[in-house]
Amino acid sequence: MFTIWRHPRPRGAEGRCIGGRTDLPVDPRKAKRLAHRIRAHARRRGLPREVITSPLQRAADVGRWLKRWGFAWRTDPALREMDFGTWDGKPWRDIPQAEFDRWLADFCGFGFEGGESLNALLARATAWRPPCALAVGHGGWVNARAWQGPQKPTPATWPAPLGYSKSFTSEPSAA
Template sequence: MWSVSSPGAATLDLWLWRHPRPRGVAGRCIGRTDVRVDPRRAKRLAHRIRAAQRRHGGPAEIWTSPLRRCADVAAWLGRWGWTVRTDAALLELDFGAWDGRPWSAVPWSAVAAWEADFAGHAPGGGESLQAMALRLDGWVRSFAAAGTDGGARRWVVAHAGAMRLLQRRADGLPATVERAADWPAPPRYARLMRVPISGQPGT
């Protein structure tokens, strides 16, 4: 897990905003399905991110998942002169054959198999939480490899799954949980989550 208290370690200050509420997702399993958000909500969140950067400092650079519900927010910032960094490591969990389908169409036996091995099972044949945690570890390591100043701030438009994994890592907890009941509730749409990280994944 990441160390958050190593003396002298560089601190990475992640400011993660969950994307706005997408259209047409009620009752559906949504991971990599590329759903859209209301353009007004995307612009409103972009304004909030820009205001935070002006108030607190840090680079005018936004990191985003390539999925439109995040990327549409970043695109507004790009129009205002920000550098946009799109990285597939920030994608939501891949639910494979379940993705985009109504939850009511997913056999209960398949859901039960995932719940029985919540961290290691790949729902719908897609991606496990363990695999998702490893790609996010790699994303954080990339900043350490490039070098960061103390307190280096990164602005990110993210998905709920990535936010929960990153928060658990920063809290010194294993990124994944064995029981579905222990998985934290998703942050609200457009909510800010600050995640300070010292050291690197695996330390």
């Protein structure tokens, strides 16, 4: 089993499509607060002092705090958020409705220009094998990892993202 936390709320994300290309900072106090929670979780469960994070600073900043406190820390690009291609970083209001409609009509297969489809994210998250018991990543990635069952998600069945600084525990072979 491993536990993954969603990074703290990033600065500058409001009203924007934020994926794996947009590298936003987090308040250092919030990164430190989450690192304290992860350190306490590891201590309570007797887990090794090691953590892996997405390389994006909103997750990696938590890993940097843990490293200061003696944790082995490394990043893994497989934990990055979904790549929304040319949408990434844009205000949602600037994305034409016709593009949203195309995405909703092919929710899993829609190829964001220059990015990845939800099918690709699902495959990446499902294939990932945790090298340790603690991780910090992103809401979309966690949803993809948690998706269960043979049915492909639809806009109506895709869950809301995990809250900022909240955790999800998964079996290593989760589908």
